[in-house]
Amino acid sequence: MLLPPPRGPLTAWLAGLLRGRDDGGTVRVTTSDRPFDDEDLQLALWIAYELQYRGFDDVAPELQWDPDVVAFRTQLERPWIDWLEANCRVRPTDQPVARQLRALIGADDGPRLAPYLRRHATLDQFREFVMHRSVYQLKEADPHSFGIARVDGATKAALVEIEADEYGGGRKERMHSELFRTTMRWLGLDDTYGHYVSAVPAVTLAISNVMSLFAIHRRWTPALLGHLAALEMTSTLPNRQYAAGAARLGASDEQARYFTEHVEADAVHEQIAAHDVCGSYVQQHPGAIADVLFGASCSLAVDNLFAARVLADWKASPRYLRKPKPATAAS
Numbered sequence: 001m002l003l004p005p006p007r008g009p010l011t012a013w014l015a016g017l018l019r020g021r022d023d024g025g026t027v028r029v030t031t032s033d034r035p036f037d038d039e040d041l042q043l044a045l046w047i048a049y050e051l052q053y054r055g056f057d058d059v060a061p062e063l064q065w066d067p068d069v070v071a072f073r074t075q076l077e078r079p080w081i082d083w084l085e086a087n088c089r090v091r092p093t094d095q096p097v098a099r100q101l102r103a104l105i106g107a108d109d110g111p112r113l114a115p116y117l118r119r120h121a122t123l124d125q126f127r128e129f130v131m132h133r134s135v136y137q138l139k140e141a142d143p144h145s146f147g148i149a150r151v152d153g154a155t156k157a158a159l160v161e162i163e164a165d166e167y168g169g170g171r172k173e174r175m176h177s178e179l180f181r182t183t184m185r186w187l188g189l190d191d192t193y194g195h196y197v198s199a200v201p202a203v204t205l206a207i208s209n210v211m212s213l214f215a216i217h218r219r220w221t222p223a224l225l226g227h228l229a230a231l232e233m234t235s236t237l238p239n240r241q242y243a244a245g246a247a248r249l250g251a252s253d254e255q256a257r258y259f260t261e262h263v264e265a266d267a268v269h270e271q272i273a274a275h276d277v278c279g280s281y282v283q284q285h286p287g288a289i290a291d292v293l294f295g296a297s298c299s300l301a302v303d304n305l306f307a308a309r310v311l312a313d314w315k316a317s318p319r320y321l322r323k324p325k326p327a328t329a330a331s
Helices: 009-018 039-050 061-065 067-088 097-106 113-119 123-137 142-150 153-166 176-186 202-216 218-233 236-248 257-284 286-316
Strands: none
Touching: 009 039, 009 067, 039 067, 039 202, 061 067, 067 202, 067 286, 097 218, 097 257, 097 286, 113 123, 113 236, 113 286, 123 176, 123 202, 123 286, 142 153, 142 202, 142 218, 153 218, 153 257, 176 257, 202 218, 202 286, 218 257, 218 286, 236 257, 257 286
């Protein structure tokens, strides 16, 4: 994967730095009321975080820990963290954390994207949805796997159990990212890792960026676990609806298997995540419960923003995603 084309001064400055063309100039990261909708900010964050995953073919690997890159990433994170703190903080109660997670999820009344995809989406709209999701789904378990080295005991064992399933239990063809590739190929999409980063809007990148924020920073380990719990606890019903929508549009069982696999797997994972991962972690670290709930709340909030954006676009016009812009080492 090559660096995606810039979307503004932040991404242009970062691309120049990563390609060794730093002109000595500076760029200012400003406060934003809607950082989730800031194209330049979210793409710059996504690029900075991707250095901790697979990196870019046109970026030297040692720049992963370059002091200027890390300092710039810290500046980018400030308005993003400020917004998350202001909009996603939840006050803990004296109930068990699993019960609080269920209450948080039960109170969520976000846009109903999954029912729309089940009953009404056209093939083009379903294709666009899968294109959006590919940015995260092709690295599905990787952000949460950062947490394995940061926990121990029952928490580590439970987290490994969930992640092992995500990676197909050691069988490549059963990895969830590989199942998602089958769905992409059914829709005629390019299943190359990162191919659609240049085609998706800021809010799609924000889905990945919130979990990468929690993954990269050890300070946010409890939020990472809460984020995982929210994903697992809100997965079964939507994936059942996605599977039904894919079948309605002509997908075979194999082409819809990514969704059906999550219906079965996540019915188990949600119990493990709530009780064995988050429950055991909070037993070991009672003061972390607020951050566990914060991570779950962030997951719900950003996913709701994504759903609202997609449904609004589809309602406004038969508009579909801009085509990915080719990235070149010289761009």
